[in-house]
Amino acid sequence: MKKVLFASVIFALLITSCGKDKKAETKTTAEPVVEQAAKEVKEVKSDAAVAQDQVAMGEKLFTSKTCASCHAIDTKLVGPSVKDIVKKYEETNGNIVAFLKEKSPAIVDTDPGQVAIMKGNLDGFVKDLTGDELQAIAAYMRSKK
Ligand code: HEC
Incomplete structure (x- = not known):
């Protein structure tokens, strides 16, 4: 029973940490898009x-x-x-x-x-x-x- 509990805690930790990674990933992929948009605005202006x-x-x-x-x-x-x-x-x-x-x-x-x-x-x-x-x-x- 303890083992099962332990395993499910590990499992839960794994899931939450994966979730965190995903969030971090979406942030980093969104950044270049924003940078690109800013660059385009600059190009139009110039x-x-x-x-x-x-x-x-x-x-x-x-x-x-x-x-x-x-x-x-x-x-x-x-x-x-x-x-x-x-x-x-x-x-x-x-x-x-x-x-x-x-x-x-x-x-x-x-x-x-x-x-x-x-x-x-x-x-x-x-x-x-x-x-x-x-x-x-x-x-x-x-x-x-
Ligand atoms: C050694 C003198 C000389 C130099 C150097 C020279 N030209 Fe000319 N150019 C002339 C003379 C003479 C005419 C008049 C004859 C003619 O219209 O083709 C002329 C005519 C022109 C014309 C009018 C063409 C037409 O439709 O009648 C343009 C455009 C022109 N030159 C641009 C240039 C440019 C750009 C340069 C440099 C890359 C240059 N020229 C260098 C002597 C020169």
């Missing part, structure tokens, strides 16, 4: 910050990849000003990235000599830039309109 980062990256590339040596913001240097380029692309619903990928022809300055200068860049180093980098450059240019 959409504007992401766009800002893209423009900042584009600005850096525009200088470091020598675009700035031929393109000023307001005035024509060797190539048209950034403002003139963006204006033309907006008026015609053009795609700057497509031009940089050589998937659409020049529309701002179609003088063959001028087009050849820019084409030299496209064939030379612009083709080595990633899609993200080209998007960033275009976003920076559009931010200067």
Whole structure:
């Protein structure tokens, strides 16, 4: 009889301790879910910050990849000003990235000599830039309109 009692006490202890473990488990699996939700809220909030980062990256590339040596913001240097380029692309619903990928022809300055200068860049180093980098450059240019 004592043995049975002892066994049932052990059994009861086992059950309660299992129960405790389960509770602890549900807590730990719930935590990442909450953390994930908080992270998502943060991500939604920072959409504007992401766009800002893209423009900042584009600005850096525009200088470091020598675009700035031929393109000023307001005035024509060797190539048209950034403002003139963006204006033309907006008026015609053009795609700057497509031009940089050589998937659409020049529309701002179609003088063959001028087009050849820019084409030299496209064939030379612009083709080595990633899609993200080209998007960033275009976003920076559009931010200067
Ligand atoms: C050596 C001078 C030079 C450099 C460097 C240069 N460009 Fe140009 N770019 C030109 C000239 C000249 C034109 C005018 C011909 C034309 O429109 O294609 C032009 C035109 C453009 C156009 C307008 C294309 C159109 O539709 O007519 C864009 C956009 C452009 N450049 C972007 C860039 C970017 C981005 C860079 C840097 C990755 C860059 N350029 C570097 C000389 C240059």
